[in-house]
Amino acid sequence: MTHPANDLHLIKKDHLTGLLRKLMKTHRLVAPVRNRHGDVLFTAIHDLDAVSFELTEPPQNSLKEFFLPQEEVLYTYKVTGKTGYSFQPSSVEVPATVYFGAHPCDISSLLYMDVIFTRNRRDPFYLRRRRGSLIIGINCNQPAENCFCNATGSGPFLELGSDLQLTDLDDRFLVEAGRAGGRAVIAEWPAFFSPAGEKEQALRYQAFLEARGGFQRQVPIEQAIRRLREGTVPDEIWAELSLRCQDCGGCAYLCPTCTCFTITDRPLAQESGERIRAWDACTFAGFTAMAGGHNPVPSGEALRQRFTHKFRDDVKVNGRPGCVGCGRCVGACFGGSDVIRFAKQVTEERGKGAGHD
């Protein structure tokens, strides 16, 4: 399972903090830590000694907010005369950042966002955050309750996408240097690393096999993709899912690959203001409503868009679904119209009941 091009190294767990301390001289550090409320969140860390990392339990937030903030000022503007308008790109200094402890699902979603924000045109606001990023990922030895990255082809282990990819081998991490950024870290701080051998590769493979067997849910994503491609999903299933959806947008906000946004002007004074980009969700009733009130997407159709975009249209365009199996939306959905229910319902024989296992 090891990518032949990856350099293989080891780092003792005791040495990890030391390495991060070195990297923090030139980088901001973002890593998953448990806060005083008990929540695990990717957090910008200022004092390494004041936090302890949580590398097993998936963080509640994804890395999305660090690259596509929930709200971002794109431009500031000045009004000159009656309707003159002059724009100045917002001058946000984004520090070079190490993202440590990202799971394969979150790294996969970052790769997805790279495609979205560079395919048609290079989005300068995304790229200014993405450019100085160094990703240190960690493979998942223990999938969590709602995880199904095995079904979306984005985990539990990852072989590309991060700069350094760690696998927990008890007292040390196996370190794969997948990208130039990772190899540069090892070259700059060789004292922290030692070479890995066949024994560690075997341990990694063992850990992978155990992780692969550790999923608590079997989610039929491939079959759901096929059903959507064939166009054989009955209208009643969409209607039922839509009926359950409470239009809260929680799924889209937590989703690491939901990148739809809105743009608005926020006046700050008579003569000045900001042009804002903010998260939006295709499930919101007003998402497609036009000025004057006509909405080409009837209520009850919005969830269809959410799932057909991820599992039909993205597969068609990118060759893989726009879902990384992180399961965040499953935990957030109180209506019962989440992705697992969707996948089960569209793949079950008609007439049978549907639901969570």
Added chain:
Amino acid sequence: MQEIIVENSQIRTFVLTFCEPEENVAFSPQPGQFVMVSLPHCGEAPISVSSPPTRPGTIHLSVRKAGKLTNAMHELKPGDPVNLRGPYGRSFPMEELPEKNLFFVAGGIGLAPLRAVINHCLDSGKPPRSITVLYGSRTPSDIAFKNDLQLWQNLGVNCFLTVDAAEPGWHGPVGLVTGLLEGLNPDLSRSMALVCGPPQMFKAVLSRLTALGFGDEQILTTMERHMKCGVGLCRHCHMDGKLACMDGPVFYLSELRGLKLTELDR
């Protein structure tokens, strides 16, 4: 803003020219393309360009009052600046139109994008065989683009108007624009229909055109959608797997068949 043409109580055509004259040459939207227009504190809205590139120097935007931005546009006076970005989207396949009998079918503001096509055809060295404009309005006083219709008529374009509800003095037909299609006997081997209007009209016109024998490749339309970015990212303009801003807004009907769209009643 150079000039404002009041088309009716709801629609105005804004004639714009760039503050920097060299932009007038560089900026050349093709018929069917749109621009994102903005005014201070109002955000942006997609507006189709209603003038053809064959008439450089000015950009025409025909705008119906519908929301915050368009309401603010209707307050504009000549000389006021307007912000544009674009042009965006796929244009009408102008190279297909010479030598064809063209049927333009529009309702209300739907004539705006087709106006660019019609004027382009009239300016072209390779003109179509014939041009027929079928235009539906709510009432006679709602009929927009009256100057254009008169001018087109003078240039040999067959213009037929209908209204949903007559007013004193109206002697023309009353009823849906589909009624104007009834008398047609087009040479189907070389005809194209270009349709733009509200969804209900669109549906009715499509079924009428299909009944007349128009194939799905002979029907072109341009779709109206909510948009925020215009460049394929924000996805507000999604159309069952296609994006109006990138894949459209101009489509052959054949490209829309099978999609779940309110305009097609699926």
